[in-house]
């Protein structure tokens with residue numbers, strides 16, 4: 001087969017708009033994590049120096065939160081249908097030992113995303129809007145005065161719990177992206193190799209080959 005007729009070794013997984021959308025979400029999430037932790041505990045207050053001091057950290061945090069919510073919502077609208085759990089996913093979760101021991105050959109066929117990625121997606125779907133709603137309730141001076149002090153206290157607690165869940169989840173998300181070699185390229189260049197797709201997402205690979213997905 002000549003070089004001109006040889007099929008490309010790379011498959012497109014994300015377009016430029018989707019990658020831009022993802023990285024805006026990721027960068028705003030990191031800014032929120034560090035500014036939020038700075039406000040959460042005095043021992044982490046020193047993070048405020050990256051945001052122009054304590055006052056600026058307090059002013060900026062909720063606005064960055066709104067940007068992340070909008071950006072994540074656009075991402076979620078594009079990907080939610082790829083994250084619906086199937087029968088195979090339930091079996092994949094039952095075989096989580098095989099997943100962590102790298103016995104991918106024993107697992108049921110994975111489609112565009114595996115069950116771990118899908119569950120994390122739904123954790124994001126629950127926690128990000130909850131962070132926005134509780135964040136608005138505790139947002140002084142604009143909205144907090146409209147709520148009772150008990151409501152503001154409960155909202156602050158739920159906000160912190162959701163932030164903890166999200167930060168833990170994103171640590172797993174980043175670890176998995178680095179652990180499965182070749183995955184970061186999907187979100188950096190937009191492409192993956194055929195070998196990566198056939199090994200980690202065989203169901204998606206078959207559909208791409210048939211021209212049913214892109």
Ligand code: HEM
Pocket residue numbers: 013022025026027029030072075076079080082083113117118121124170173174177183184185186187
């Ligand atoms: C900060 C570092 C981050 C890194 C290195 C990273 C990396 C990646 C990579 C490599 C993928 C592609 C996975 C694949 O195609 O199989 C991906 C997908 C995705 N990421 Fe991230 N990400 C980060 C942060 C975030 C954050 C903060 C969010 C949301 C708040 C997020 C939401 C998503 C979503 C929704 C997908 C599509 C997967 C799905 O729909 O299940 N990412 N990420």
